[in-house]
Amino acid sequence: MSINQLSALASPLNDQQIDQLKLAAAESSPQQLAWISGYFWGLSQSQSPAATAALSSNVLAAAKPAGQLTIIYASQTGNAKGVAEALQQQAQAQDIAAKLVSAGDFKGKNLAKETHVIIVASTHGEGEAPDDAIELHEFLQSKKAPKLPDLHYAVIGLGDSSYEFFCQTAKDFDQYLAKLGAQPMLERLDCDVDYDAAAAKWQLQVLEKTQQTLSTGAAEVVQLPVGQHQAATTIYNKHHPFSASLSVSQKITGRGSDKDVRHIEIDLEESGLTYQPGDALGVWFENDPQLADTILAKLGLEADTLVNVDGSTLSLRDALITQYEITASNPQFVTKYAELSGSKKLQKLVDDREKLREYAAKNQIIDVLAEKKTSLTAAQLLGLLRRLTPRLYSIASSQQEVGEEVHLTVGVVEFEQANEQRQGGASSFLAQRLEQGDAVKVFVEANNNFKLPVDDNTPVIMIGPGTGIAPFRAFVQERENREASGKNWLFFGDRTFTEDFLYQVEWQKYLKSGVVTQMDVAFSRDQAEKVYVQQRILEQSVQVWQWLQQGAHVYVCGDATHMAKDVHQALLTVIEQQGNKTREQAEQYLNELRKDKRYQRDVY
The missing domain is CATH 1.20.990.10 (NADPH-cytochrome p450 Reductase; Chain A, domain 3)
Structure with missing residues (x-):
């Protein structure tokens, strides 16, 4: 019997309860429906009919989504998630029912069932949506997107005004929702890098507007299945960093190099801080x-x-x-x-x-x-002036390898201007003003959009010229410690072989032991005509395509302005030529890899 046949039969439920039951059933999986069926049968055997009916009515009413605030975050590195979590905590403190969800876990069609939505969105690359938000971003532009006349919404964007596509993803979401008929509760806020104060003020304003339009209801309590627990959050974060100490600051470029790249080791003993390969370390620094x-x-x-x-x-x-x-x-x-x-x-x-x-x-x-x-x-x-903000560095170590330490690969920003030496604030702090044993305030910034595949049999292709090599040192350490059987292919490039081959001895060891299956290098200044990693990718196009067909995950880390764009174009060319596809089909193929977490980038 289908749920739609209920209303045609004699039923102890009224029409409203039937509608609520239909709604609950529509949002449940077959497994959940079976559990609900057994749950209500058990109640009918152990409680009086009146008590069972009352409980049934309450449970059905709780399934109704009306009167709830849903906070959706579209986050690439974690900042948007942090703002969204703070917003949820503030909402709950004001007795506003609030649900927090990643854009990657939210079905676009369910917007029609929502009454109040706040989107917290960062922008990735050239105005692109973060990886987790690609599908929702595309859905809202499609013909499948529902009209949303009953939805109250607000959008806050995080970005950097130094870039052309400042807060573009937030602007897109705002535009798409408005076009679908949704009603803005508050004007969109586009935050710059020092966003804390502006975001906090906007939070209070948007929650005040939410309370004015939101029907009253108890805050949602999400119950986890038996045996599951919410992950404990560390007490150390961006606003409460851990005072660690510098253990090692070692220059790893040669004497003749015109670049100063440092291998940094920081002691995390007694912090309880944990991290995964692909995460970043936030470093609070002091100016010169x-x-x-x-x-x-x-x-x-x-x-x-x-x-x-x-x-x-x-x-x-x-x-x-x-x-x-x-x-x-x-x-x-x-x-x-x-x-x-x-x-x-x-x-x-x-x-x-x-x-x-x-x-x-x-x-x-x-x-x-x-x-x-x-x-x-x-x-x-x-x-x-902007307020000082921490710098985020890709972590260059696996905790399984180094224990209560964290390693970084830091390129010191140095150049001459007006006959005077200029340096980067954070990089010069770590490399030159911090002595061994000195305190440095740090925190871990999780990056769920740059992670090794769960299946250790999966092959991975890592493309990281210059200091972009950092997370791949962590990846390879992790895979060796996990005894992962999946193949590992590394593309690395820099200026010269003799002066700029970062961690050369380590890579030779990994090649010899077989942990790294293949390594292709490009040293741009070792020959008359400059050679870069994207050219090595094209030279190996047949094998790159074979690895992709075998399910390989592709990772790119480093410069966003030139390298990441050139590598992206090289991958498109490989897919187009080796896969016998049009350029449009190649772009779609690569986009599908992004959605499937098989093409991940950490670029800056």
Whole structure:
């Protein structure tokens, strides 16, 4: 008998209960339906008819999705998930029923059953949706997307205004939902890298709007099957980092290299911190005191001027060292300083967004201030600057191999500007200002979109030139410790074989032992014509295609601006030529690999 036949029969249930039962059945699997059937039969044998009917009514009412807030996060590295989790906690503190779900686990058609949805979305690559959100992003653009006149929604985006497609995924979701007739509860917020304060303020506003339109109901309690428990969360995170200590900082490029790449080891003893290959380590750093002094001198400000930061009083100099980004520039800083200084050069840049981004990327804060001498107050200076944010580094070790340690591969940012040396804030802190045994505040940032396959028999292709090699050192250590039988193929590239072959001895050991099945290298400056990893991929196109046909997972790590795009095009060419496909079919094939978690990228 189908559930639709219920209403045609004599039934002790009223029409509303029947409708609720239909809804519950539609959202349940056959296994769940069988369990529900047995559950109610057991109740009928052990309780009075009145009690059973009352409980049945309550359970059916609980199955009805009306009156609930659903928070969907589209996260590539974990920031959007963190904001979504904080939003759920705030909602529950205000007695708002709130369910948290990854975009990858949410079925687009179920939006029609929702009353209130908040989407927290980051943006990946060239304005692309994070891997977990691809299907939902595509569904909302398709003809299958339902009309949503009864849905109240809000969207918050996380991004970096230095990039062209700033918060593009959030903008897309906002546009798609509005086009489907959904009603915005609050204007979309596009957050920059220092998003904490803006996101916290928006959370309070959106939950206030949610309460105004949400029907009252108890907060949802999600019960796990017997024997399952929610994963315990560590007490250390971005807002409460662990004070670890530096064990090793070793240069691993040769004396003749024009790059300074460091192998960093950090002691995590007694932290309880755990990580998986593919995760990142967040590092809170302090700025160079000499740089802070130079900025103060350039603006004619006194170092001991007292300022208030988050309710604490400290000197302006200390604020610049510990609380604000004073190294890397950004378009917003250039725009604000152009207005305050009246610099014609900067004002001209502001009118051309592409040139503005290019200028901000090539010039540091100190260089922008040098464009025109200007007197600023302490408050004006701090108003120009972003708050300091931690840097995320791909972890270069497997915990099964190194225990209570974590390893990083850090390229020190160094270049000359206006006859002066410029350095990156975090990389110079780790490589030059931190001594062995010194404290460094860290936390683990999980990355569920860059993970080894669960099946150890699966072959993997790893493409990581330069410091992009870091997570693949972790991958290979992990696979060796797990005695994984799957084949491992590594593509590595850098400038020269003799000076820039990172972890060369280790890779030779892995090749000799068979842990690494094959390794193809490209050293761009060892011959007259430059050679890069994408060319090695094309040279091995027959074998790359064979591995893909065998179910191989492909991983790319490193530079997003050039390398990742070139590797992507090379993979498309391999698929097109070896798979006898059109370019459009090759793009679809690669997109399907992304959806299936067989093509994963960690690019920056």
